[in-house]
Amino acid sequence: MADLARELGLHDARTVHRYLNHSRIPRPAVMRRIVELSGGKVTPSDFYGAPCKARRA
Incomplete structure (x- = not known):
């Protein structure tokens, strides 16, 4: 996850983990960088279609 965090320009790999869960x-x-790095396999709707734990609290 640390490598992906670096590719996304993030300082903390835990942020990637938060995206994944x-x-x-x-x-x-x-999000644009994620779409680019995944070749379009991951899209913004992949994030908005899943329930966000932080928003339920």
């Missing part, structure tokens, strides 16, 4: 939604610039 749906407790955080990436900011638009990071």
